[in-house]
Amino acid sequence: MQKDFLWGGAVAAHQFEGGWDADGKGPSVIDVLTAGAHGVPRRLTETIEADEFYPNHEAIDFYHHYKEDIALFAEMGLKCFRTSIAWTRIYPKGIEEEPNEAGLKFYDEMFDELLKYGIEPVITLSHFEMPLYLAKEYGGFRNKKVIDHFVKFAKTVFERYRGKVKYWMTFNEINNQMDTNNPLFLWTNSGVTLKEGEDPREVLFQVAHNELVASARAVKLGHEIDPDFKIGCMISHVPIYPYSCAPADILAAQQAMHERYFFSDVQVRGYYPGYAKKEWERNGYHLEITLEELADLKQGTVDYIGFSYYMSTTVKADVKNEQLENVVNGGMENAVENPYIEVSDWGWAIDPLGLRYTLNNLYERYQLPLFIVENGFGAIDELEDGTVHDQARIDYLTAHIKALEEAVDYDGVELLGYTPWGIIDLVSFTTGEMKKRYGMIYVDRDNAGHGTLKRYKKDSFAWYRDVIKHNGISE
Ligand code: BGP
Numbered sequence: 001m002q003k004d005f006l007w008g009g010a011v012a013a014h015q016f017e018g019g020w021d022a023d024g025k026g027p028s029v030i031d032v033l034t035a036g037a038h039g040v041p042r043r044l045t046e047t048i049e050a051d052e053f054y055p056n057h058e059a060i061d062f063y064h065h066y067k068e069d070i071a072l073f074a075e076m077g078l079k080c081f082r083t084s085i086a087w088t089r090i091y092p093k094g095i096e097e098e099p100n101e102a103g104l105k106f107y108d109e110m111f112d113e114l115l116k117y118g119i120e121p122v123i124t125l126s127h128f129e130m131p132l133y134l135a136k137e138y139g140g141f142r143n144k145k146v147i148d149h150f151v152k153f154a155k156t157v158f159e160r161y162r163g164k165v166k167y168w169m170t171f172n173e174i175n176n177q178m179d180t181n182n183p184l185f186l187w188t189n190s191g192v193t194l195k196e197g198e199d200p201r202e203v204l205f206q207v208a209h210n211e212l213v214a215s216a217r218a219v220k221l222g223h224e225i226d227p228d229f230k231i232g233c234m235i236s237h238v239p240i241y242p243y244s245c246a247p248a249d250i251l252a253a254q255q256a257m258h259e260r261y262f263f264s265d266v267q268v269r270g271y272y273p274g275y276a277k278k279e280w281e282r283n284g285y286h287l288e289i290t291l292e293e294l295a296d297l298k299q300g301t302v303d304y305i306g307f308s309y310y311m312s313t314t315v316k317a318d319v320k321n322e323q324l325e326n327v328v329n330g331g332m333e334n335a336v337e338n339p340y341i342e343v344s345d346w347g348w349a350i351d352p353l354g355l356r357y358t359l360n361n362l363y364e365r366y367q368l369p370l371f372i373v374e375n376g377f378g379a380i381d382e383l384e385d386g387t388v389h390d391q392a393r394i395d396y397l398t399a400h401i402k403a404l405e406e407a408v409d410y411d412g413v414e415l416l417g418y419t420p421w422g423i424i425d426l427v428s429f430t431t432g433e434m435k436k437r438y439g440m441i442y443v444d445r446d447n448a449g450h451g452t453l454k455r456y457k458k459d460s461f462a463w464y465r466d467v468i469k470h471n472g473i474s475e
Pocket residue numbers: 012015172173236308374378421427428429430431436
């Protein structure tokens with residue numbers, strides 16, 4: 001691995017900061033989501049209700065523990081740390097003319113603390129964190145005015161943190177909303193809920209277009225503010241395998257991959273792919289797309305591709321699933337179980353070779369540097385004598401690191417870094433649980449929000465410190 005490889009850890013503001021209304025912060029789309037559980041989806045409430053439990057409100061209270069937590073990251077030897085800036089700390093409703101100074105100050109202090117230890121911040125502008133006000137009053141990214149509000153937010157933080165932050169990404173997992181069967185994704189990505197009688201795909205493509213324009217304008221502006229900025233997109237990459245070598249299965253998998261690639265095709269190339277334009281034409285979709293916006297897409301292409309990798313999916317041409325509202329099949333009606341792959345407690349396929357396959361796929365398609373900004377193993381951990389023996393997590397991560405090393409050292413893929421997800425335990429995004437843990441640092445807090453919030457090092461803590469020290473596993 002190259003000497004400056006960015007070994008790090010990843011989190012998102014709303015899943016770990018807490019302090020959801022501290023120092024002038026406004027509510028975001030995630031603050032009205034209740035906790036779910038296995039097979040019980042998170043519920044969206046109209047407003048913040050006093051007798052409801054919202055797990056993200058306090059999360060693990062990094063807001064008041066950041067010095068202690070960053071000291072632990074430094075002890076692990078992290079070279080970089082990926083998090084997001086909560087949009088509502090800076091613009092509580094999204095519409096204000098002036099930013100909230102207390103919110104800006106919090107991130108100044110956080111970045112200074114990271115830089116004190118030589119840890120490079122890697123920042124997502126929005127990781128499911130749109131102001132609730134913009135979602136409710138404007139309809140989220142249905143409304144083109146929200147593009148301007150996002151760009152204003154991007155400008156504020158680019159100017160403020162220039163010199164402290166170099167690596168940016170615009171929207172987290174922008175492509176997961178292609179799965180319109182799961183209402184969680186359109187809401188958290190774009191602040192959008194579907195109305196009776198609407199064609200979900202038509203709404204999705206209009207919302208996607210507006211968000212892609214917002215992303216492109218932010219990238220363009222960021223490059224003007226500081227030509228040294230590296231600004232990427234961030235996609236969820238779940239490769240789709242054919243169930244067999246039957247040509248119909250191969251074709252089904254290739255077609256299904258359009259669902260994964262649609263957003264990055266535009267963010268990398270700056271124009272819409274043929275398969276999308278044909279779908280719009282076939283279905284008579286009326287999308288509001290101006291020539292000026294198309295020019296923006298061309299001028300705001302990204303510098304690198306950030307992506308999350310957790311699992312793979314398999315499809316079979318002649319299958320039709322009834323139950324589509326399912327994170328694991330990614331809304332694929334022809335998804336089937338892969339007989340060669342084991343699954344986690346949450347049914348996510350554990351497939352390290354799929355990571356090497358993914359790295360090659362993305363690099364061949366785009367020829368841009370890649371950055372694995374999420375990968376990890378969600379599991380139930382038991383605290384015993386002040387630690388957690390999380391060998392299964394170590395095995396998962398070891399296999400994935402070996403796969404990425406092969407992609408870099410053998411296949412020649414250009415990879416900037418690796419930030420395993422949830423380096424410290426945090427609230428699960430899809431379920432809102434604390435019980436589904438990814439961290440190398442255990443946090444004493446349970447699903448109902450009880451616990452001391454004390455931090456403990458798991459076995460994976462020392463293991464990862466050694467990986468970083470040796471610049472990988474194979475060297
Ligand atoms: C990604 C999100 C993260 C994160 C992760 C793990 O989709 O970008 O925010 O939470 O998945 O998912 P979960 O927390 O549901 O296990």
